[in-house]
Amino acid sequence: MEHYKVGAIAEKVGVNVETLRYYEKIKIMPKPKRKESRYRFYDELDLRRLLFIKRAKELGFTLKEIKELLNLKIESTATCGDVKHLAEHKLTDIEERIKDLKNIKNVLIKLINQCVCEELSTDECPILEIIDPKT
Amino acid sequence: MEHYKVGAIAEKVGVNVETLRYYEKIKIMPKPKRKESRYRFYDELDLRRLLFIKRAKELGFTLKEIKELLNLKIESTATCGDVKHLAEHKLTDIEERIKDLKNIKNVLIKLINQCVCEELSTDECPILEIIDPKT
DNA sequence: ATAACATCTGTAGTATAATACGGAGTCAAG
DNA sequence: CTTGACTCCGTATTATACTACAGATGTTAT
Numbered sequence: 001m002e003h004y005k006v007g008a009i010a011e012k013v014g015v016n017v018e019t020l021r022y023y024e025k026i027k028i029m030p031k032p033k034r035k036e037s038r039y040r041f042y043d044e045l046d047l048r049r050l051l052f053i054k055r056a057k058e059l060g061f062t063l064k065e066i067k068e069l070l071n072l073k074i075e076s077t078a079t080c081g082d083v084k085h086l087a088e089h090k091l092t093d094i095e096e097r098i099k100d101l102k103n104i105k106n107v108l109i110k111l112i113n114q115c116v117c118e119e120l121s122t123d124e125c126p127i128l129e130i131i132d133p134k135t
Numbered sequence: 136m137e138h139y140k141v142g143a144i145a146e147k148v149g150v151n152v153e154t155l156r157y158y159e160k161i162k163i164m165p166k167p168k169r170k171e172s173r174y175r176f177y178d179e180l181d182l183r184r185l186l187f188i189k190r191a192k193e194l195g196f197t198l199k200e201i202k203e204l205l206n207l208k209i210e211s212t213a214t215c216g217d218v219k220h221l222a223e224h225k226l227t228d229i230e231e232r233i234k235d236l237k238n239i240k241n242v243l244i245k246l247i248n249q250c251v252c253e254e255l256s257t258d259e260c261p262i263l264e265i266i267d268p269k270t
Numbered sequence: 271a272t273a274a275c276a277t278c279t280g281t282a283g284t285a286t287a288a289t290a291c292g293g294a295g296t297c298a299a300g
Numbered sequence: 301c302t303t304g305a306c307t308c309c310g311t312a313t314t315a316t317a318c319t320a321c322a323g324a325t326g327t328t329a330t
Contacts, residue, residue: 005277059235072246073246108225126208153288
């Protein structure tokens with residue numbers, strides 16, 4: 001199994017070393033193993049987790065929400081319903097995000113295609129169509 | 136044309152009155168008209184703009200990025216190429232976001248379907264499949 | 271073996287995006 | 301015509317998410 005010192009994993013993912021310590025403190029990353037030197041050592045699973053956190057943040061999730069996403073797993077029949085409920089809620093949220101991003105995408109495509117330098121309506125912002133597109 | 140005092144538009148959109156003043160200060164919302172009372176008055180266009188800002192923020196854009204999106208418009212042949220370039224860049228970004236959100240969506244769906252309370256693999260986090268799905 | 275560099279801990283500081291507060295002016299209902 | 305709600309402005313404070321620093325210890329390349 002591959003393993004990384006804090007500086008190596010930080011560089012690989014493109015975050016600051018201090019960020020890793022911070023994530024450990026707020027318990028979004030687990031406490032890594034230590035060598036006799038007391039240095040932190042991370043593995044592939046940590047790497048994937050960190051990559052996920054980074055991307056989810058870019059997608060607009062807070063660290064709190066990301067923590068929830070990462071803790072979604074079915075542990076027993078007892079909690080199964082709760083987890084399912086939470087996951088369904090997240091799913092709805094994500095479907096709405098996708099929908100809205102697709103709207104933005106369409107407006108951008110229109111904007112780019114208009115960009116053949118035709119005459120255009122004065123100073124109207126095409127982006128505003130996103131929220132309330134002209135039918 | 137409909138018009139709103141600051142409290143009215145704030146409530147309609149679901150933001151704080153102070154937030155509107157803040158957006159004005161950082162120039163992401165334009166300076167609204169004032170009545171003799173010096174009260175701010177907003178119109179439908181302001182409303183749409185504010186709604187867009189709110190949603191774009193939830194989608195993970197910073198206020199700086201949202202400002203850029205809102206300023207995307209083709210003003211003259213001179214800047215046409217630049218705007219097109221910027222818009223294309225944003226488009227790529229948005230397409231990647233959609234792709235990643237769809238991955239998360241698929242994992243959540245799988246998770247929800249597993250939720251018929253079958254026996255499940257120990258304590259593996261299914262969410263980690265998102266970044267690097269098992270082929 | 272001795273620089274140069276990485277990591278350790280704890281604490282302090284920063285950037286972004288609000289959010290709150292104080293004291294004064296404005297509006298609208300009874 | 302006053303009283304309570306709304307708005308004004310400037311400034312201060314807060315929450316989130318880092319980011320930097322200091323001083324000590326551990327590692328590595330020559």
